[in-house]
Amino acid sequence: MSTTPNIVLHAADVFKNFGGLRALSDIDLQIEEGKTHAIIGPNGAGKSTLLNVIIGRIPPTSGAVIFDGTVLTGKAPHEINQLGISRVFQTPEIFADLSVLHNVMAPAFARRDGAFKLSMFRTTSREDEIRAEAEHLLQDFGMWERRHDHAGALSRGDKRRLELCMCLIQHPRLLLLDEPTAGMSRHDTNTTIDLLKKIKSRGMTKVIIEHDMHVVFSLADKISVLAQGRIIAQGLPEDIRVNPDVKKAYLGGHSE
Numbered sequence: 001m002s003t004t005p006n007i008v009l010h011a012a013d014v015f016k017n018f019g020g021l022r023a024l025s026d027i028d029l030q031i032e033e034g035k036t037h038a039i040i041g042p043n044g045a046g047k048s049t050l051l052n053v054i055i056g057r058i059p060p061t062s063g064a065v066i067f068d069g070t071v072l073t074g075k076a077p078h079e080i081n082q083l084g085i086s087r088v089f090q091t092p093e094i095f096a097d098l099s100v101l102h103n104v105m106a107p108a109f110a111r112r113d114g115a116f117k118l119s120m121f122r123t124t125s126r127e128d129e130i131r132a133e134a135e136h137l138l139q140d141f142g143m144w145e146r147r148h149d150h151a152g153a154l155s156r157g158d159k160r161r162l163e164l165c166m167c168l169i170q171h172p173r174l175l176l177l178d179e180p181t182a183g184m185s186r187h188d189t190n191t192t193i194d195l196l197k198k199i200k201s202r203g204m205t206k207v208i209i210e211h212d213m214h215v216v217f218s219l220a221d222k223i224s225v226l227a228q229g230r231i232i233a234q235g236l237p238e239d240i241r242v243n244p245d246v247k248k249a250y251l252g253g254h255s256e
């Protein structure tokens, strides 16, 4: 007997105009709990705009985004974050002058206090808990050796892995990943795919924007294809792979 999937996030009838340019048109996107949902499409298709609408960085011109029964539209990014949505950005947003370990610890304190405070590193049992979890994440992500280095000194790939740890310590219900392997070597990309699979096995819901089809087809349970601001196809990876509209709009003519 099939069960109805639990929809964690629903972008309903979303339109976004930038002046005369329609960046998003009639978007209806439903994200199922525990699944990895990839959003793909050629350059300028509207993928980042859609992600920015979801996390409250830009308001939609019309339509709404609903997360677990709560309307996100109109809420500030930090409110949306506190509801359980975290995002890994295309350009990693880290504290360059803090150590790698303190970077991972910071969001856990921010989540508790509502604001990041530099005076937070006093000894408390809560701090010990957070430190232990941060250390565990850094071990999992192969960054243990670098825990005392300044985050600003990391390679681009390591900065992205660090940012992923900073998201995971917040225990988000929904993780949004904007090109998580951009700028990584093939080896680092494969390591990141393995780590994202590990996160998936913990049941975390993920939305991933990615140009690298190897990453998309390694991770996605479902794919939505955007072209010129519209969703032109949605479905299982094996269906998207052979969809002629998708081939025409993206897979066939797009160079990665």
Ligand SMILES: Nc1ncnc2c1ncn2[C@@H]1O[C@H](COP(=O)(O)OP(=O)(O)OP(=O)(O)O)[C@@H](O)[C@H]1O
Residues within 6 Å of the ligand: 018, 021, 023, 041, 042, 043, 044, 045, 046, 047, 048, 049, 050
């Ligand atoms: N702040 C903005 N002001 C005006 N136009 C914008 C703005 N942000 C995006 N656009 C335009 O909206 C369209 C969609 O852009 P968006 O960055 O969302 O696409 P994308 O699919 O993420 O592209 P890429 O894969 O290149 O990152 C593009 O035509 C872009 O130029």
